[in-house]
Amino acid sequence: MPRRPEGPPPPPVVARVRVRFAKRGRLRFLSHRDVARTFERALRRADVPMAYSAGFSPHPRISWLGAAPTGAASEAEYVELALADHRQPRALGEVLDAALPAGLDVVACAPATATPLAELVDASHWWIRLPGVAPTALAAAVEALLARDLVEVERVTKDGHRRFDARQAVVLMVCRAENDTCAILDTVVRHTTPAVRPDDMLTALCVVAGLRPSVPPEPLRLGQGRLLADGTVADPLMPDRDDAERLVGRIDA
Amino acid sequence: MSGQSLFPRLEPLLPRVRKPVRYLGGEGNSQVKPWDDALVRWCLMYPDAYEVGLPNQGVQILYEILNEQPDVLAERTYSVWSDLEELLREHGIPQFTVDAHRAVGDFDLLGVSFATELGYTNLLTALDLAGIPLYATDRDERHPIVIAGGHAAFNPEPITAFVDAVVLGDGEQAVLEITDVVRAFKTAARPGGRTELLMRLARRGLVYVPSFYDVDYRPDGRIRAVTPNRPGVPARPAKHTVSNLDAWPYPKAPLVPLAETVHERMSVEIFRGCTRGCRFCQAGMITRPVRERSIDTIGEMVAQGLAASGFTEVGLLSLSSADHTEIGEIAKGLADRYEGTHTSLSLPSTRVDAFNVTLANEFSRNGRRSGLTFAPEGGSERLRRVINKMVSEEDLIRTVSTAYAQGWRQVKLYFMCGLPTETDEDVLAIAGLAREVIRAGRRASGHRDIRCTVSIGGFVPKAHTPFQWAAQASHEVTDARLRLLRDAIRGDREVGRAIGFRYHDGRPGMIEGLLARGDRRVGAVIERVWRDGGRFDGWSEHFSFERWEKACVEVLEPLGVSLDWFTTRERDEREVLPWDHLDSGLDRDWLWSDWQEALRGAELDDCRWTPCYDCGVCPTMGTQTQIGPTGRILLPLVSTGPSRPGGSSGPSGSGSPGRSADAAAS
Numbered sequence A: 001m002p003r004r005p006e007g008p009p010p011p012p013v014v015a016r017v018r019v020r021f022a023k024r025g026r027l028r029f030l031s032h033r034d035v036a037r038t039f040e041r042a043l044r045r046a047d048v049p050m051a052y053s054a055g056f057s058p059h060p061r062i063s064w065l066g067a068a069p070t071g072a073a074s075e076a077e078y079v080e081l082a083l084a085d086h087r088q089p090r091a092l093g094e095v096l097d098a099a100l101p102a103g104l105d106v107v108a109c110a111p112a113t114a115t116p117l118a119e120l121v122d123a124s125h126w127w128i129r130l131p132g133v134a135p136t137a138l139a140a141a142v143e144a145l146l147a148r149d150l151v152e153v154e155r156v157t158k159d160g161h162r163r164f165d166a167r168q169a170v171v172l173m174v175c176r177a178e179n180d181t182c183a184i185l186d187t188v189v190r191h192t193t194p195a196v197r198p199d200d201m202l203t204a205l206c207v208v209a210g211l212r213p214s215v216p217p218e219p220l221r222l223g224q225g226r227l228l229a230d231g232t233v234a235d236p237l238m239p240d241r242d243d244a245e246r247l248v249g250r251i252d253a
Numbered sequence B: 001m002s003g004q005s006l007f008p009r010l011e012p013l014l015p016r017v018r019k020p021v022r023y024l025g026g027e028g029n030s031q032v033k034p035w036d037d038a039l040v041r042w043c044l045m046y047p048d049a050y051e052v053g054l055p056n057q058g059v060q061i062l063y064e065i066l067n068e069q070p071d072v073l074a075e076r077t078y079s080v081w082s083d084l085e086e087l088l089r090e091h092g093i094p095q096f097t098v099d100a101h102r103a104v105g106d107f108d109l110l111g112v113s114f115a116t117e118l119g120y121t122n123l124l125t126a127l128d129l130a131g132i133p134l135y136a137t138d139r140d141e142r143h144p145i146v147i148a149g150g151h152a153a154f155n156p157e158p159i160t161a162f163v164d165a166v167v168l169g170d171g172e173q174a175v176l177e178i179t180d181v182v183r184a185f186k187t188a189a190r191p192g193g194r195t196e197l198l199m200r201l202a203r204r205g206l207v208y209v210p211s212f213y214d215v216d217y218r219p220d221g222r223i224r225a226v227t228p229n230r231p232g233v234p235a236r237p238a239k240h241t242v243s244n245l246d247a248w249p250y251p252k253a254p255l256v257p258l259a260e261t262v263h264e265r266m267s268v269e270i271f272r273g274c275t276r277g278c279r280f281c282q283a284g285m286i287t288r289p290v291r292e293r294s295i296d297t298i299g300e301m302v303a304q305g306l307a308a309s310g311f312t313e314v315g316l317l318s319l320s321s322a323d324h325t326e327i328g329e330i331a332k333g334l335a336d337r338y339e340g341t342h343t344s345l346s347l348p349s350t351r352v353d354a355f356n357v358t359l360a361n362e363f364s365r366n367g368r369r370s371g372l373t374f375a376p377e378g379g380s381e382r383l384r385r386v387i388n389k390m391v392s393e394e395d396l397i398r399t400v401s402t403a404y405a406q407g408w409r410q411v412k413l414y415f416m417c418g419l420p421t422e423t424d425e426d427v428l429a430i431a432g433l434a435r436e437v438i439r440a441g442r443r444a445s446g447h448r449d450i451r452c453t454v455s456i457g458g459f460v461p462k463a464h465t466p467f468q469w470a471a472q473a474s475h476e477v478t479d480a481r482l483r484l485l486r487d488a489i490r491g492d493r494e495v496g497r498a499i500g501f502r503y504h505d506g507r508p509g510m511i512e513g514l515l516a517r518g519d520r521r522v523g524a525v526i527e528r529v530w531r532d533g534g535r536f537d538g539w540s541e542h543f544s545f546e547r548w549e550k551a552c553v554e555v556l557e558p559l560g561v562s563l564d565w566f567t568t569r570e571r572d573e574r575e576v577l578p579w580d581h582l583d584s585g586l587d588r589d590w591l592w593s594d595w596q597e598a599l600r601g602a603e604l605d606d607c608r609w610t611p612c613y614d615c616g617v618c619p620t621m622g623t624q625t626q627i628g629p630t631g632r633i634l635l636p637l638v639s640t641g642p643s644r645p646g647g648s649s650g651p652s653g654s655g656s657p658g659r660s661a662d663a664a665a666s
């Protein structure tokens, strides 16, 4: 006779909140698993009333959105928490931020809306610092890439090599300059399958123009959300705001 | 300038190595103190990969105790993986701490904790990367004092060339006393230099300073004598014993790593020492007498540690946790307290009795009953008498029947191979035992879906145990016996498929044996192996038996000794053992008579429940067994309510200096 967990079933979910957080500084080297583990422990230290799944090994109900890869910093990571008790999102964000290590920082916290989080996100805005790369070299490489319809790249995965196109996902790609020896790749990429990640974009630039940074690039995700007509992305935690107005502000800045 | 962060130089290398998270630090409850405010600066090292070293309790305890001192700073360092080692060399970056990424060579003291002898080559890597001369004799005022500790340091002779001093026994009080001496020495502008500092430490009986002792050898290779070469140092440096564990409730705020580590839980040591008297067990012999933590302190440490860490699992540690006089009350009290909080409790359960199953049931009230572990250690009843592991086959069958009947699906049994007096039949008896376990399980549970895993390790004789005189079985013998056993299990058509069989290659055990009972001449072997590329010898993908064997031939044979001489040779009563001049409190005559009793197959009771049998520890160390019961129970915790601010729940905070209040404004 199989055993069953004793006691009542876990309390139901009464609220869901969405958290936008940043992965900064040396914590950019955390993998998604490291972030998830650290988050779960911080939720416990902060006494956040999480809802749990049922069964012998209940786990807190946390839904993650595709995470920035190990080594990439981010200002826009998203997670949805299912709560067993009501909490004011702003206050929850504050206690959670205090419990998280410096470098994993809560940026905003808002009640979940009816539209699933995943449907509010289909593109990412990346800002990739390339120390040691001259802006002129990057500009030429970007031009070469944009001139193509298709750029195949290869990625080594657990199951061997995988080839896919990295060009179609690119919505916008601009070369910026920090100074003469440090270029910045400013790009908006649609979320495709497989996701085109910063290292794939750099591979693509290498394929089309032989660009090979001598120093490891420093990718930073500035934002992710719904792709707007002007090529920017809308923060999924602010769906109610007038998009047009917000975009004007962004362009002015 | 000393004490500066190396992180800016390290950071560009991190995308190029495996698991960069190993080198970040930033653990919850870790601390970074200003360099210039500290008078005494300790670097603590666990010489293995970060994920193995971080959970080490010894390092965490000392780290916290030292950092509580206002004018003391303690940071941690671990062995860097070979990919980073190469890059550090290429870029001229020294061994660094994970806390503030400071150069290890900048500290006053480097304390290295050895749980196993297989970390010795990693010590050399760290010293070399740190820019600290490998030999203690080549160091001067600019270099840290290198101190070894941990269980393996009870025979530190193989590494005496590389360390300045050795601490034996419990470190809690010892590190503070050493700190006092260093503080006074630095305040007085270092009179007499390095030697005088070591002299002060040795004179007070705080440490063993190997260079203050000379070793003479006989023509046949055995040791003639180990004698102090200067006045004022103890003839037999002794171990430290903390006598009231309740006064040292560390770690209070466990380190919470960002990386995945080998133990994803917090640990509370519920007692130290063990007097069960298993003759193979060095840990049990060198940590005597038994000193329990009280149920109240344990309850507090669990509550405080969970609040400060956010861990979901608590392990109640000791050498034989079910032996705590109030373990039943502790188990029930904690299970009640944490019911419904998604916190799990675990007990490394190895004692073979039905009570242990009851405890395990308590701890798994709402959890899956997956596996229970028992350690009969020897396959036959005769052999179990030799090693003084008093478990009858009947006990074992009764215990596993209870476990299977109560819903446990898998039982894991630990054994050793290569024990003194062992024959093929003793090892083959393991197959018979496993067969009976499966049969009993099928009877008790009423179904056939029952599993048992047999896990076997090679026995390595250790210093300060009754088996310190024994001949170690060669890896050929061990491997041959294990093959016989494997075939016997696989060939059993009735139960063979229900039994899992796990054993390791016997060769690393030979090297562990060499290092565990070696003398100062073995130091040159370690160095040779390290120069030949030896690293991470505890990892099978790195360990090379051939490399060690070759170094033994080159280094030892010209001296008339060998790998076999140190391992498979039985010693006689009068031979001076390399560690005889180190006082673990155990009376040598008692150890010898217990060795003779072992050969006769005579058992010895536990002095907790029967009269003292004069092992020597209590009178020598001025200590006594401290056990309950206290008669107290754990009351439910009063909820502090949801308004408790999350980040400040730990006693020392969750340490986020530099966190800006405007972190939310991006």
Ligand code: SF4
Residues within 6 Å of the ligand: B275, B288, B289, B290, B607, B608, B612, B613, B614, B615, B616, B617, B618, B619, B624, B625
């Ligand atoms: S001296 Fe006696 S009481 Fe103390 S640990 Fe040894 S046998 Fe036990």
